[in-house]
Amino acid sequence: MTERSANFEKPSRRGVLGAILGALSSPIVLSRRLFAAAARRKIKWGMVIDLDKCTGCRGCAAACRAENNIATAGPERAEEGRGIYWMDLLTVEEGEYPNLRSQFIPTPCNHCENAPCVKVCPVGATYINEEGIVAQIWARCIGCRYCTTACPYTRRYFNWQAPSWPEEDRQRLNPDVATRPKGVVEKCTFCHHRIRAARESARAEGRLLSDADVRKLPACAQSCPAEAIVFGDLNDPESEVSRLAASPRAFRLQEELGTHPKVVYLREAKWRE
Secondary structure, three states, X not given: OOHHHHOOOOOOHHHHHHHHHHHHOOHHHHHHHHHHHHHHOOOOEEEEEXXXXXXXXXXXXXXXXXXXXXXXXXXXXXXXXXXXXXXXXXXXXXXXXXXXXXXXXXXXXXXXXXXXXXXXXXXXXEEEOOOOOEEEOOOOOOOOOHHHHHOOOOOOEEOOOOOOOOHHHHOOOOOOOOOOOOOOEXXXXXXXXXXXXXXXXXHHOOOOOOHHHHOOOOHHHHHOOOOOEEEEEOOOOOOHHHHHHOOOOEEOXXXXXXXXXXXXXXXXXXXXX
């Protein structure tokens, strides 16, 4: 027996068990276990907009346009109804002067669970992803505009011309969002590129996305000075968006259509009763 083999000791059962437990407690293994647990929990992204807080400043619309590289149609095209607004602001007026009252309603895509636009697309260019977002594959869109006709909320827009920006604006285009060519339909995506970036950042830190990470994640929610827009996982009963969606003030646009929107509104406080 050589000196080397004589000094070799067979590892004990306790030592092997300790090594296994040590490996299981490593950050890499813990991260994998966390992500496996997250995969088993189905996420459903949604948004709550409190109309009692909205001041009609249009900050959400401006931020959405800048974040998602939405081209400006120009006054003539806009007059023809060819402007593109992923986030728009409806104004509802009631009463008579001088007792005139206005209510502002921010209107992104409703990301319906039973989405009419998805049903009519002949090429599968629009679909509902595994997290409830009504997504769009711009390169697959053939421009038939069936989806724009089917959408009861008029939240889809057709590119009648190739997008263009002044040179100073081109330098500010967001590299994380592809520009859309002439002849395709586009719409709000709940800033899914931000969701992806936030998830990757959390993963690098060995943790899951938290409610605090996503509550103000979309550009519209981040920019709202009144904090009227809240984003999050509707399937998480502990999330802020779930809590607000359960409010007695909560309602969805055109609920009678059975589209089951994932954008929920809160009535102004005066309408609680």
